[in-house]
Amino acid sequence: xxxxxxxxxxxxxxxxxxxxxxxxxxxxxxxxxxxxxxxxxxxxxxxxxxxxxxxxxxxxxxxxxxxxxxxxxxxxxxxxxxxxxxxxxxxxxxxxxxxxxxxxxxxxxxxxxxx
Numbered sequence: 735x736x737x738x739x740x741x742x743x744x745x746x747x748x749x750x751x752x753x754x755x756x757x758x759x760x761x762x763x764x765x766x767x768x769x770x771x772x773x774x775x776x777x778x779x780x781x782x783x784x785x786x787x788x789x790x791x792x793x794x795x796x797x798x799x800x801x802x803x804x805x806x807x808x809x810x811x812x813x814x815x816x817x818x819x820x821x822x823x824x825x826x827x828x829x830x831x832x833x834x835x836x837x838x839x840x841x842x843x844x845x846x847x848x849x
Contacts, residue, residue: 738764744795747804752791759784760791807848814841 741764749757759777762768763784770781777784799805818841821834 741792741795743805743808744792744799747808748795748798748802751798752794756787756791756794759787763788811845811848814845817841 745760745764749760752760759773762773762776763770768776770784773784774781818838821838821841824831824834
């Protein structure tokens with residue numbers, strides 16, 4: 735399940751950098767959960783050809799992430815925003831409002847620096 739989530743995230747961020755043919759087959763395999771046989775039959779290629787193309791796309795998407803770090807930055811920002819929401823709610827009885835505000839400002843500045 736974790737691999738599929740990672741593949742989907744990478745595809746969401748970098749899928750447009752693949753060719754139309756690569757996108758179509760990769761999307762069928764990862765997003766539409768089609769089997770290699772179904773994809774091969776639909777596209778008139780061998781199962782091995784589908785398998786090789788999916789592996790090649792996986793490598794390409796991982797290479798893009800290694801260079802650009804968009805998924806990593808997105809994940810970090812998502813965690814920081816989650817922390818900001820928790821601090822803003824101030825649900826805990828021991829919540830120090832001044833400390834929460836300071837931490838919210840700190841997280842907001844980190845997010846702005848990433849942009």
